Amino acid sequence: MKKWGFLFLILLCLSLTIIFYEPLNEPKIEIEKEGQQAIVPVEGNRTSESIQSIEITEEQIFEGNLLLVNSDNPVQKESIKSDVINLSTQNELIDGFGLIDSGVDLSEEIARNFSRMVELAEKDGVSNFVITSGFRDFAEQSVLYQEMGSDYALPAGYSEHNLGLSLDIGSTQTKMAEAPEGKWIEENAWKYGFVLRYPKDKVEITGIQYEPWHIRYVGLPHSAIMKEKNFVLEEYLAYLKEVKHISATIDGEKYKISYYSLSENRTINIPNDQFVEISGNNMDGVIVTVQDMYSME
Numbered sequence: 287m288k289k290w291g292f293l294f295l296i297l298l299c300l301s302l303t304i305i306f307y308e309p310l311n312e313p314k315i316e317i318e319k320e321g322q323q324a325i326v327p328v329e330g331n332r333t334s335e336s337i338q339s340i341e342i343t344e345e346q347i348f349e350g351n352l353l354l355v356n357s358d359n360p361v362q363k364e365s366i367k368s369d370v371i372n373l374s375t376q377n378e379l380i381d382g383f384g385l386i387d388s389g390v391d392l393s394e395e396i397a398r399n400f401s402r403m404v405e406l407a408e409k410d411g412v413s414n415f416v417i418t419s420g421f422r423d424f425a426e427q428s429v430l431y432q433e434m435g436s437d438y439a440l441p442a443g444y445s446e447h448n449l450g451l452s453l454d455i456g457s458t459q460t461k462m463a464e465a466p467e468g469k470w471i472e473e474n475a476w477k478y479g480f481v482l483r484y485p486k487d488k489v490e491i492t493g494i495q496y497e498p499w500h501i502r503y504v505g506l507p508h509s510a511i512m513k514e515k516n517f518v519l520e521e522y523l524a525y526l527k528e529v530k531h532i533s534a535t536i537d538g539e540k541y542k543i544s545y546y547s548l549s550e551n552r553t554i555n556i557p558n559d560q561f562v563e564i565s566g567n568n569m570d571g572v573i574v575t576v577q578d579m580y581s582m583e
Contacts, residue, residue, distance in 0.1 A: 315514045316535040337555050340562065344548060346572050350565025351451060351505045354519055357493060359568045360443040367393035367450030370421045382408060384416035384458065392420035393450040396503045400453065403478040412470040418499065419454040422447040452483065452502045462498040475501055476509040481519070488518045505563070507534050507541045507575070523567050540578040547571040 348362040355361055373380055374388040379397050382404045392400075404415050422430065427442040439445070446452035457465035472482055483502040484494040504512070504519065511534055512522050526532070526545040534541045546554065548571055556562055561577040 315510055317511060317514065318533045336558050338558050340554050340556060340564070340574075342546060342548060342552055342554065342564070342572055346564055347548065347566035347570065348568055350563075350572075351503060352508060352519070352523065352565040352573050353449065353451075353568040354523055355444065355446045355449060355568060356520070357440075357444060361445075361448040362568070365449055365568065367395070367421070369394040370450045371397070373397060373417065373420065382413070382415070383455075386416060386418045386456075390417050390420045391422075391450075392417070392453055393503075396451060396453070399479055399503060403475065403480065406478075407467075407470055407474070410470060410474075412466050414458040414465070415467055416456050416458055417453055418456045419447060420452075421450040424448060446483065446500075446502055451504075452500060454497075454499045455501060456499055463496075468498045471501060472498065476513040479503055479505040479509050481509050481512055483519065485518065488521075491520050492518055507536050507539075507543070510534070510536050511543075523569075523573075526573055527567075527571070542576045544574045544576075545571055546574060 345364060348365045353359075353361075353365055355365075370391050371394045372388075373385055373390045373392055376394075376397070379394075379401050382401065400417075404413075407413065407415070422445065424442040427440070427445050427448055431439045431441050433439075442448070447454075455467070455471070456462055457467040459465055459467075462468035462471075471480075472485075475482060480501045480503050482498070483500050484492050484497040486496040489495060502519070508522065511532075512518070515522075515525070517525065526543065527547075531542070531544045534543065544554075545567075554574060556574075556576060563575045563577075564572055565575075566572050
């Protein structure tokens with residue numbers, strides 16, 4: 287009897303471990319257009335105390351995780367992540383992957399998300415990641431451009447690496463186009479807020495050749511919607527600008543996403559029981575993402 291009780295205890299512990307650590311399955315994604323409806327309509331039973339008014343400023347056009355950086359939209363000084371750190375000095379952040387050298391810098395927020403993603407990739411047997419490049423300041427980018435030329439690098443201020451939101455990753459086994467790490471990233475990175483920024487079938491849109499090593503953080507729910515609709519960032523931002531408002535349900539969590547042009551909107555009203563994130567597009571407006579706090583429970 288004790289033997290069976292002991293075996294049951296072991297099986298219970300194993301099942302709990304699997305439930306707690308198992309990487310995300312394919313989430314169910316539902317996307318609906320909201321037409322011209324405001325991002326969060328003020329319901330009749332809400333009092334003024336339950337509503338917060340948010341003022342949208344011009345500076346916010348150039349801040350956030352959804353900034354489009356390309357040959358037409360350079361990095362602004364206020365766009366650069368303020369929490370850039372040197373990863374070689376952060377042992378707790380680089381457990382599970384390697385660095386090509388001690389000079390790799392990255393936004394701490396993005397590094398933590400990448401570290402979590404790599405930890406879960408290891409559960410799938412994929413564990414040979416190495417970061418080959420992260421944040422570069424304008425001076426570093428200028429040197430790289432002069433050394434490698436326009437076929438392999440971008441001018442200072444026109445590279446996503448100047449933001450702190452992007453990183454190049456490799457495999458210690460083989461090149462990313464053939465490595466299990468490259469395949470895993472292409473299929474799973476979106477679950478953790480990352481996107482493959484320059485995919486093979488979008489060269490005409492991005493203007494950049496296929497780079498299986500370059501990932502960019504945009505955050506959820508945006509990475510999930512981009513994956514669902516097969517959008518790169520250029521397409522996604524154009525889509526939001528066209529439809530103005532969409533709602534998305536991802537694994538039961540509800541979001542409302544709205545584009546606002548600063549030429550039309552300056553103030554929006556949002557219930558206090560909502561989680562709000564605002565990002566500029568680096569062009570002409572902002573994207574406001576609202577998550578229902580009750581759906582997060």
